[in-house]
Amino acid sequence: NTVPDISLNDGNTIPQLGFGVYQIEPKDTAEAVGRALEIGYRHIDTAEMYGNEAEVGEAVRASGLDRGEVFVTSKLNNGFHRPQDARRAFESTLSALKMDYVDLFLIHWPLPTRYDGDFVSTWKTLEEFQRDGRARSIGVSNFQVPHLERLAAEADVVPAVNQIEVHPYLTNEQVRAYGGEHNILTEAWSPIAQGLVLDDPTIVDVAEQVGRTPAQVVLRWHVQRGDIVFPKSTTPKRVEENFQLFDFTLDDTTMERISGLDRGEAGRTGPNPDEFD
Ligand code: NAD
Numbered sequence: 001n002t003v004p005d006i007s008l009n010d011g012n013t014i015p016q017l018g019f020g021v022y023q024i025e026p027k028d029t030a031e032a033v034g035r036a037l038e039i040g041y042r043h044i045d046t047a048e049m050y051g052n053e054a055e056v057g058e059a060v061r062a063s064g065l066d067r068g069e070v071f072v073t074s075k076l077n078n079g080f081h082r083p084q085d086a087r088r089a090f091e092s093t094l095s096a097l098k099m100d101y102v103d104l105f106l107i108h109w110p111l112p113t114r115y116d117g118d119f120v121s122t123w124k125t126l127e128e129f130q131r132d133g134r135a136r137s138i139g140v141s142n143f144q145v146p147h148l149e150r151l152a153a154e155a156d157v158v159p160a161v162n163q164i165e166v167h168p169y170l171t172n173e174q175v176r177a178y179g180g181e182h183n184i185l186t187e188a189w190s191p192i193a194q195g196l197v198l199d200d201p202t203i204v205d206v207a208e209q210v211g212r213t214p215a216q217v218v219l220r221w222h223v224q225r226g227d228i229v230f231p232k233s234t235t236p237k238r239v240e241e242n243f244q245l246f247d248f249t250l251d252d253t254t255m256e257r258i259s260g261l262d263r264g265e266a267g268r269t270g271p272n273p274d275e276f277d
Pocket of ligand 1: 019022045141164190192193194215216230231233241270
């Protein structure tokens with residue numbers, strides 16, 4: 001049950017399975033991350049917006065693991081897209097984490113109208129962080145195809161990843177396909193739709209067939225599609241359960257059955273990136 005490392009377009013690698021800390025209270029974060037690291041997770045997904053970067057850093061240090069053994073992602077908060085603001089925000093991310101680099105740093109949302117929708121100058125600022133080594137890899141989050149096309153036309157570095165909402169109710173195929181064609185890995189956020197898909201009769205049926213839990217079935221579906229996932233839970237049993245994904249497979253028919261649950265835009269649980277500002 002080993003987590004595969006996937007190659008990014010810049011030559012770095014990322015563990016395909018990680019642990020997400022959105023909506024974990026700062027007071028609970030160090031314990032939750034510490035537990036995940038004990039179970040074997042080696043990839044933590046946080047963000048300035050989540051307010052728990054300091055506790056993530058604390059848990060990594062307390063784990064006794066070398067810094068190089070844990071892949072840490074953080075994200076630029078909305079409202080800091082101007083280059084000067086982005087530089088300051090990135091410095092405060094590193095100082096909260098008490099780390100001298102992050103493995104991956106993302107623009108959290110494209111923000112189509114705020115700061116004139118100029119995420120290109122923001123992206124060029126992230127390119128600086130990569131050049132000076134403080135962000136080993138850089139990427140984006142919640143970018144739609146036109147946003148990615150604009151970066152391709154106006155910037156030099158291709159994002160290593162695009163972190164978007166993906167789960168069986170929103171398979172997000174067009175954005176994933178663009179990524180596949182342009183060497184941008186898809187990271188699937190809310191991979192189990194915050195729990196919403198776990199009672200779906202098809203998922204429950206597959207779970208019974210393969211003798212796994214609904215969460216494991218859905219996470220395994222993501223893994224077989226090649227996406228990166230970092231489910232969130234503070235329940236120890238679930239954190240362990242979500243880690244056991246690499247000792248079973250879903251056949252093609254089952255994969256298609258799950259993909260067939262797609263509800264398109266109606267399946268979105270979070271904001272539409274074209275509107276969220
Ligand atoms: P998720 O799909 O991981 O669901 C988490 C919830 O599902 C938990 O709170 C729990 O209630 C339930 N759950 C987890 N494991 C379970 C299990 N085994 N059995 C039953 N229920 C279980 O949702 P999420 O936290 O929104 O997404 C995961 C991560 O994605 C976040 O922590 C964050 O790192 C990232 N994320 C990023 C963005 C973005 O805009 N970039 C947005 C949302 C989330």
